[in-house]
Structure formats: structure tokens, C-alpha cells
Amino acid sequence: MELTELCTRAKEAKYKVAALDLESRNRALLRIADLLNEQHESLILANAGDIAAATAKGMSIPMVDRLRLTKERIAAISEGMRQVAALPDPLAEVLEEWERPNGLRLKKVRVPLGVIGIIYESRPNVTVDAFALCFKSGNAVILKGGSDALHSNKAICAVIRQGLEECGIDPDVIALIEDSDRETTKKFMQMYGYVDVLIPRGSAGLIRSVVENSRIPVIETGAGNCHVYVDAAADPKKAKDIIINAKTQRLGVCNACESLVIHESVRESIFPMIAAALHDKSVEVRGDEEARLAAPEIVVEASEEDFAKEYLDLLISVKTVKSVEEAIEHINRHSTHHSEAIITEDPVAAEKFLNGVDSACVYVNASTRFTDGFEFGFGAEIGISTQMLHARGPMGLKELTSYKYKIYGNGQVRG
Amino acid sequence: MELTELCTRAKEAKYKVAALDLESRNRALLRIADLLNEQHESLILANAGDIAAATAKGMSIPMVDRLRLTKERIAAISEGMRQVAALPDPLAEVLEEWERPNGLRLKKVRVPLGVIGIIYESRPNVTVDAFALCFKSGNAVILKGGSDALHSNKAICAVIRQGLEECGIDPDVIALIEDSDRETTKKFMQMYGYVDVLIPRGSAGLIRSVVENSRIPVIETGAGNCHVYVDAAADPKKAKDIIINAKTQRLGVCNACESLVIHESVRESIFPMIAAALHDKSVEVRGDEEARLAAPEIVVEASEEDFAKEYLDLLISVKTVKSVEEAIEHINRHSTHHSEAIITEDPVAAEKFLNGVDSACVYVNASTRFTDGFEFGFGAEIGISTQMLHARGPMGLKELTSYKYKIYGNGQVRG
Numbered sequence: 001m002e003l004t005e006l007c008t009r010a011k012e013a014k015y016k017v018a019a020l021d022l023e024s025r026n027r028a029l030l031r032i033a034d035l036l037n038e039q040h041e042s043l044i045l046a047n048a049g050d051i052a053a054a055t056a057k058g059m060s061i062p063m064v065d066r067l068r069l070t071k072e073r074i075a076a077i078s079e080g081m082r083q084v085a086a087l088p089d090p091l092a093e094v095l096e097e098w099e100r101p102n103g104l105r106l107k108k109v110r111v112p113l114g115v116i117g118i119i120y121e122s123r124p125n126v127t128v129d130a131f132a133l134c135f136k137s138g139n140a141v142i143l144k145g146g147s148d149a150l151h152s153n154k155a156i157c158a159v160i161r162q163g164l165e166e167c168g169i170d171p172d173v174i175a176l177i178e179d180s181d182r183e184t185t186k187k188f189m190q191m192y193g194y195v196d197v198l199i200p201r202g203s204a205g206l207i208r209s210v211v212e213n214s215r216i217p218v219i220e221t222g223a224g225n226c227h228v229y230v231d232a233a234a235d236p237k238k239a240k241d242i243i244i245n246a247k248t249q250r251l252g253v254c255n256a257c258e259s260l261v262i263h264e265s266v267r268e269s270i271f272p273m274i275a276a277a278l279h280d281k282s283v284e285v286r287g288d289e290e291a292r293l294a295a296p297e298i299v300v301e302a303s304e305e306d307f308a309k310e311y312l313d314l315l316i317s318v319k320t321v322k323s324v325e326e327a328i329e330h331i332n333r334h335s336t337h338h339s340e341a342i343i344t345e346d347p348v349a350a351e352k353f354l355n356g357v358d359s360a361c362v363y364v365n366a367s368t369r370f371t372d373g374f375e376f377g378f379g380a381e382i383g384i385s386t387q388m389l390h391a392r393g394p395m396g397l398k399e400l401t402s403y404k405y406k407i408y409g410n411g412q413v414r415g
Numbered sequence: 416m417e418l419t420e421l422c423t424r425a426k427e428a429k430y431k432v433a434a435l436d437l438e439s440r441n442r443a444l445l446r447i448a449d450l451l452n453e454q455h456e457s458l459i460l461a462n463a464g465d466i467a468a469a470t471a472k473g474m475s476i477p478m479v480d481r482l483r484l485t486k487e488r489i490a491a492i493s494e495g496m497r498q499v500a501a502l503p504d505p506l507a508e509v510l511e512e513w514e515r516p517n518g519l520r521l522k523k524v525r526v527p528l529g530v531i532g533i534i535y536e537s538r539p540n541v542t543v544d545a546f547a548l549c550f551k552s553g554n555a556v557i558l559k560g561g562s563d564a565l566h567s568n569k570a571i572c573a574v575i576r577q578g579l580e581e582c583g584i585d586p587d588v589i590a591l592i593e594d595s596d597r598e599t600t601k602k603f604m605q606m607y608g609y610v611d612v613l614i615p616r617g618s619a620g621l622i623r624s625v626v627e628n629s630r631i632p633v634i635e636t637g638a639g640n641c642h643v644y645v646d647a648a649a650d651p652k653k654a655k656d657i658i659i660n661a662k663t664q665r666l667g668v669c670n671a672c673e674s675l676v677i678h679e680s681v682r683e684s685i686f687p688m689i690a691a692a693l694h695d696k697s698v699e700v701r702g703d704e705e706a707r708l709a710a711p712e713i714v715v716e717a718s719e720e721d722f723a724k725e726y727l728d729l730l731i732s733v734k735t736v737k738s739v740e741e742a743i744e745h746i747n748r749h750s751t752h753h754s755e756a757i758i759t760e761d762p763v764a765a766e767k768f769l770n771g772v773d774s775a776c777v778y779v780n781a782s783t784r785f786t787d788g789f790e791f792g793f794g795a796e797i798g799i800s801t802q803m804l805h806a807r808g809p810m811g812l813k814e815l816t817s818y819k820y821k822i823y824g825n826g827q828v829r830g
Contacts, residue, residue, distance in 0.1 A: 015747065015773065100792055104781055113803045114773070192626070196803045211607070215627055217804045238826040245828035332430065354821045358430065358529070366519055366824025375829070376820075377515055388528045388611045388817040389632045390805040402803040405791075406769045409781025411653040413660035414790070 003187055006175045007142065007194035010115045013172040014140040018112045020169065022089040025136055029085040032163035036078040036128070039159055040071050046155035047124065054148055066123050067149060077128045084132040087379045090397040091138050105408040110401045112138030114196035117188065119144045119210055121202035124152040130201075131160055131174050133382050137400040140173045142195060144188055146202075147180035154178065189214040201383050204310065219390060221383035224254035224338035225310045226368040229261040229327045229353065231344035236270045238365050239343040240277050245367040246341070248281045252312045254384060255339050255371040259307060259317045261327045267294045267320055275299055278316060287318035307334045324349045328356035335359055338386050339368040360386065360393035418602055421590045422557065422609035425530045428587040429555040429611075433527045435584065437504040440551055444500040447578035451493040451543070454574055455486050461570035462539065469563050481538050482564055492543045499547040502794045505812040506553050520823040525816045527553030529611035532603065534559045534625055536617035539567040545616075546575055546589050548797045552815040555588045557610060559603055561617075562595030569593065604629040616798050619725065634805060636798035639669035639753035640725045641783040644676040644742045644768065646759035651685045653780055654758040655692050660782040661756070663696045667727045669799060670754050670786040674722060674732045676742045682709045682735055690714060693731060702733035722749045739764045743771035750774055753801050754783040754808075775801060775808035 017025075036043070047069040054064050096108040116139045118130045127145055134141035145153045153176055161171035177188060189198060192215045200210040204223045211218055228246055230239045246257035262271050267290055275285050275295035285295070286302035299318065306317040307330075321327045324342075331340050341363035342353040350364045361371045371394060373381025378396030385391045391399035416424075432440075451458070462484040469479050511523040531554045533545045542560055549556035560568045568591055576586035592603060604613060607630045615625040619638040626633055643661055645654045661672035677686050682705055690700050690710040700710070701717035714733065721732040722745075736742045739757075746755055756778035757768040765779045776786045786809060788796025793811030800806045806814035 015771070018773075019770070098792065100790070104785060106791065111773075212630055217632065217802060219804070235826070241826060241828050249829055350823075356430070356434070358433075358526075359819065361820045361822060363822045364824060366822060366827040367829050369829040370519060370822065370827065375515070376521065377513065387632060389634070392817050393820055402807050404774065405776045405808055407776060407778045407781060407785065408765075409779060411650070411656060412781040412785065413656050414664055414782050414784040 001175075003177065003179075003184060003191070004194075006177065007115070007191045009172040010140045010142050010175050011194050013170045014112070014114045016170050017135065017140055017173045018138045020138070022092070024167065024169070025138070026085040028164055028167040028169055029081050029132060029136065031167055032160050033078040033081040033085070035159050035163045036074055036081070036156075040074040043074055043152070043155050043159070044069055044071070047152040049151040050149055059148070063122065067152070069124060069152060073125070077125050080125075081128060081132045084136050084380055087136065087397060090136070090401050095403055102412050103410065104412055107406040107408070108403050109406060110398070111404050113400055113402050115140045115142060115194060116400065117142045117144065117191075117195040117198045117216065119185065119188075119198065119200045119202075119206065121146040121206060122148045124149045124156060126201060127153045127156045127176075128160075130382065133380055133397060133400060135173060137397045139400060142175045142177065142188070144177040144185060150178065150180065186213055189216060192216055199383060219383070219385055219395070220387040221385055221395075222254050223310050223336045223386060224256070224368075224371075224384075225258045225308065225334060225336045226255060226338055227259045227261055227331045227335055227340045228257050228368065229324075229331065229340070229342045230263060230266055230270060230274070231324060231327075231342055231346060231349050231353075232263040232265040233346035233349060234263075234266055234270060234343040235345055235365075236273065239270055240274050242341065242343060242365070242367050243274055244277055244281060246369055247278065247283055247316055248314075249367075249369055251314065253369075254310075255368050256312070257316065257341075257368055258309065258311050259319065259334070261319050261321055261330055262291065263324075263327070264290065264320050264322055267291065271295065271318075275318075282314050284315045285318060286315065288320055290320035291318040310336065324352050325356070328353060332356075332358050336386055338384065339363065339371040341366060341368050360384070416590075418592065418594075418599060418606070419609075421592065422530070422606045424587040425555045425557050425590050426609050428585045429527070429529045431585050432550065432555055432588045433553045435553070437507070439582065439584070440553070441500045443579055443582040443584055444496055444547060444551065446582055447575050448493040448496040448500070450574050450578045451489055451496070451571075455489045458489055458567070458570050458574070459484055459486070462567040464566040465564055474563070478537065482567070484539060484567060488540070492540050495540075496543060496547045499551050499795055502551065502812060505551070505816050510818055517827050518825065519827055522821040522823070523818050524821060525813070526819050528815055528817050530555045530557060530609060531815065532557045532559065532606075532610040532613045532631065534600065534603075534613065534615045534617075534621065536561040536621060537563045539564045539571060541616060542568050542571045542591075543575075545797065548795055548812060548815060550588060552812045554815060557590045557592065557603070559592040559600060565593065565595065601628055604631060607631055614798060634798070634800050634810070635802040636800055636810075637669050638725050638751045638801060639671070639783075639786075639799075640673045640723065640749060640751045641670060641753055642674045642676055642746045642750055642755045643672050643783065644739075644746065644755070644757045645678060645681055645685060645689070646739060646742075646757055646761060646764050646768075647678040647680040648761035648764060649678075649681055649685060649758040650760055650780075651688060654685055655689050657756065657758060657780070657782050658689055659692055659696060661784055662693065662698055662731055664782075664784055666729065668784075669725075670783050671727065672731065672756075672783055673724065673726050674734065674749070676734050676736055676745055677706065678739075678742070679705065679735050679737055682706070686710065686733075690733075697729050699730045700733060701730065703735055705735035706733040725751065739767050740771070743768060747771075747773050751801055753799065754778070754786040756781060756783050775799070
């Protein structure tokens, strides 16, 4: 289908999905969850086409694995959809209610954002997740997935549309852009007036490209150059456990630790033990001169660029500072404003850090890996916002809504 | 000053203003309010340069009047600043607080947006307003005003910077872009990483241009093609009073009514009386065929474009519909999602309209003119958002903030 036609249909469908009650939305989600399992063989068959093409073009084995659908993975995706159905209705909430001296009653209520565009890379499970979250929160969704997953995404969307139709819902509440040329993607980002919000999910390069080319409001997600600061009053065991967890529990994720900041007073007491523990986990440690002096057999030289890098790999940078204030300044200059942690037993240093660090999530004595919609208790996650507008940090169902004011009068005019 | 240097300074100053306590912010606002009055003569002198240039280039008399500063106007601007100082601290609020099963305690707190860029047209009072609201909410601000007001804006900014310095605050929390060429404005809109949010204030053309050229998140404000729908169950007096107020109380404002929607069952009963009342107020009424038949001496032919126009003038369009559903559909197609009203005594029609109309503010039996931060009780207003992201409708101090999560642990790592 031509892009403008597809966007027009989504725009028309958005008011239909916004008007569905919770029961209708949940019934459709559960029906689609069933259909995904029932039709797993045809989904795996479609996926095989993507796998074959990816293998033929020499895609790396971990990437091919991310692309693969199996019966078990489809069951997990289906189960995820059931969990979204079980979540409370984000649209039910009255946010505020008050009366003015002239008798006007104001009610601030949640409403869907409208048409949400999601631009993402390979993994076909995102197709289902994104639909489930957008639909549950009353939005229409237009998906632009990676071309490597096109066969899989087409098959998944067909199942979703079938489920919607069976439940008497306009299937145009979901659309998949099948053209994979750059021109179409660029045109999609210009569909102001049709698409209300764009959410890019994927690499830093993808996100940059969307921010630079879009005329539609974008929610930036993702890149995390996360810091852990070991304060003068740090507990050594907490420091080691948290740093090892934040750096190595999963490497390729945005809430992994990429950089250490060490107070000079613990440079010789605590840091060598941490450096050794990182080394044991095969992490290359790149530090400034002070860090290298403290653990010369382990720490190699860091360049200025190291401090700005999201490695997503077995690498970490180390900066030594003279005070919590210098730590805050270093972090605010280099971080992507995602997640940072302080390890300290000193409540004054902790509050300084919590207040001064300009990031979505700032931790005291806990791993940055907790920045996640599920870990926060949101029950779901569409991504992690690293911008200031609208939503910051993990975004669940509520973050896929806006609000409006309903105002009740009895003839009031302005004097 | 060169643009990058100016933006760098604002970026560095943003953490300083964010760290100021309420008392320090208020003290500075009050000192600046005093200085504006004390230095009114030099402000009027600077303004005279703008007035002379505007007159010489043939600017219309109402526009020249908007540009003019007088002793009384400066006193009013100063008083506005005192009122902002008297408002509660938007940064004091803890939005949510909860604990996870693993013992992590999460606290969602308000924080400033950072560096706010304001791009606006002539009126020099906006310079003071925008500074006061951004500063009170802990933000740094970069102003790009209209070139017609440059002398006035420079003088005002000098007073503000003097007041800040007297209170020991970095004056770089406010900056004025003095170059008025298009290239500088365009470059300003590309200062991603320096400016956190752009808010354009002014004509629809200005706002479009910012949306199309900015790489920075924008809050769209302004354009209002506001509708009043007269339902089958409308009270005739309320209908007339509200329509006359919404259309004629002030013409050039975004919350003025630009279009009527009339249920066919009141086309011959109520509408001719309304048309006559509009005519008495010198409003040209442009209607569809049904409307023209009901008041042929008054109503002239409307073109399809009339229904999409924000006249800001003595003009109104009229569309006849068969049902509240058709009214909602017509409005959602043509409105700018700003403010719309239904006139009805039927609570079922009222709820349908409140739920179905996709606008920031939806009224029952009240004038659209109430869409305003002061009328809502916010005590201040930076603009009225017509987009879905971040803020919708009147934006006061709270809408100039974001949030962050402070997370308190005792050694938690992710399993």
C-alpha cells in the first residue's frame, strides 16, 4: 500500500481504537495471543525466509539468532501479550479535577497519543510488543521494521489483523510499512498531521537519523553511557558487586555500565580490587593516569574519547576525581543522561549526587541494570527515554498517553 | 556573541539555576521587578529606537502599539514578575514514590527541562514573561525575539542580567540572540545537545517553520481553529452568549471561536438569532447551503477552505450537521486540536462530545476563551500546546519541568 494511503487509514482508525472500552481491547489482545500460538508453523515458515536471506548475506551468528522465531519463542511472545492484557487500563485515570471560582469544573483525563510510528531494527518480537503496548493504551500504530525481518513481520501483522477482525475491530489500527528503501522511511518521518509521535528503537545511528530527519515529535530512546561513581565513603563489597553486575550481567544493553568514576581517596584502597574483579570477567579496563598507577598490570591508557563511548562490550573506562562535585561534573559532561549510580555510605554525598546528576535514573548503592519498565514495576516497556520532554526513563503504558481537559460549565463567558 | 559560545554558556549555567533554592530564585525575580521600574526611562528610550524604525518602515498602527513600552506597561510587566515570584515552587513536588519487592525505593521528582529556547515575534513583554517563567522553574533560557523589538529586548535583558548579578547568580541563565538573519535562527534550531526544548510563540507561519527546521524537541503552541457546536438540545441564550463571547470578546487570540457547527434541528429555531447577533457585532458569517437557507440575508457562501481557517478577524464559518457524531467528525477533521465547545442541555450528547473531540480543551456550555493558564488557575502561562507530547493545552510552570527517578538501594544487583 502507498504510504499516504496507509497513514490516512491509521489516522482514521485512531479514533476507533481510542473509543474501545478496556474489555474490547483486552479481548482482542487475548485472541491474538491465541492465534500466534495456533499459527506458529506458518510464522516459523515465513521467518525461515528471513533467516535464509540473512545467512546468505553473511549476517553474524548472534544477529541471525536474534532474528529467529521458534515455537518456544512464539509462545513467549504470546505470553507477553497476555501479560499486557492483564495490566490495568492506562486510560481510566483522572489525573486532576478542580473547580474555578466562576463555577467551571475542570477534569484532566488521560487520552491516547493517537498514531504512533515505531522505527526499529531486526527483532520480530518488537513487532508484537509494540503493537500490544500501543493498542492497550488506545493508540493506532505504524511499524517500520528492519528489512531483514520483513517476511516475519508481514506474517505477524497478518495474524494480528486477523485477530482484530475476528473481534470486530478495524484492522487498520496496525500497519506495516513494507517498502524498505530509504526514501520511504524518510517520507514516513515527514508525515506530520498523520503520525502523532515517532519512537525509534535500535542503534544510536538509527535514533540520530530519526531525530535529524523527522518533522514529527520524536521520543528519543536508548543510548546509555552509564556511570558508576565509587565515592570516598563507598562500601567495598557493594562497589564490587554492583560494578560487576552493571558491567557484565548483560553487555549489549543500554543500562549497562560503561564508565567508572573513582574518588581519589579509594583509588588505592578499593579500586585495585575492582579492577582485578573486572579483569577476571575479561573486561578491558581503560583508565586515566591515576587509575593506571593504582593497578598498572590491569589498567591500560584511556583516550578522551573513551569517556564518551557506549561500548556495549567487554570494555570499561575509569576516571579519577577529587570530589563528588567533580564526579557529577564529569558525568554530566559525558553521560547520555540515562542511568548513573553512586556507591556510598554517606547520605550527604548521596543526595548531592541524586540532585546534581542530570540523568533519567540516578541510583544510590544499586546497579544501573534496574532501569527497565519491568524492574520499575510498570509491567511493560516500549523503550527508555533519554530526552527531557514528555517521558524520561522507562516508558510503559502511561507514557504512551497524553491528556486532555474536559471542562463543565453552565453558560460561563469570559469578562 | 557567537551562537555556539552563547549556547555553551547557557548549557553550563543550566545546572547552576537548577540548583538554586526557591528563596534565591524568588529574590532575583523581585530584584529584577524593582529594576525594571527603576530603569523605565532607559527602557523607554531603547524602545523609542524600535518604534521609530517600525514607523519608518510602515508597520501598521496596532502592531506598533504592541511594540510600545510605556511607564505603565513596564509597571504591569514588573507586577507580572512579582506574581510569578509569588507562585508555588514547581520543583518541590514528589510526583510518585514506591518500593519494589527487592527493597529498591523509587522517588519520581520534578526537575527543570534544562535550556529552553524561545523563538517569538515582536512584543517585548514576552521577553520578561518568558524569562520569569523559565527561571522560576529552574531553567536557563535563550531568547530569539523579533528583530523589530531588538533594542527593547537588549535593554530588558541587560536589566535582567544586572538583577541576577546583584543576587550572585550567573547572568548566563538568560541569553538573547541579537543576530536577526535567517541563518542564525536556523542554526539555533540545530543546537541539539545544547538546547533541550524549543518553544515558538507567534504566528502559525513562525511555528510551522520551527517544526520543520528544528532538530531539537519542539513544543508546538498556538494556532486555534476553535469550534462551538450548537446541539439539538442547546439552550438558546447560552448558545448566543457563548458564541458572541468566544468570537468577539477578543479577535486576534488563539482561543477565539472561528467556526460554528449547528445541529440541523436548531437550524431554523436558534441559528437565525445567533446569525443576527453576530451580524450586529459586524461579524461576516460564511455558511454551507443549509445555514444560508436559514438566514439568507446574513449568511454568505462558505468555501471548503473556510472550515480550516483561523481567521483571527470579524469572520466565522458555519457548518450544519445531522448529529453530534457528525459534529465530532467535522471538528476532528478541521480543528487545530486547541479548544472546542458544545452547547447542550443533554448530558449524553455532552459526554459523547467531551470524549470524541480530539482537542486539548473541550467545553460543555462555556466559552473557548477560557483556555488560558490564568483562567485555569495556573497563575502563569508560557503558551498553549496543541501537540500531544509532554503538555497539552495551557502551559504554566509545571509544564516547563521534566522529572527524574531517584532510586535508593542497599547493594541490589540484577539477577
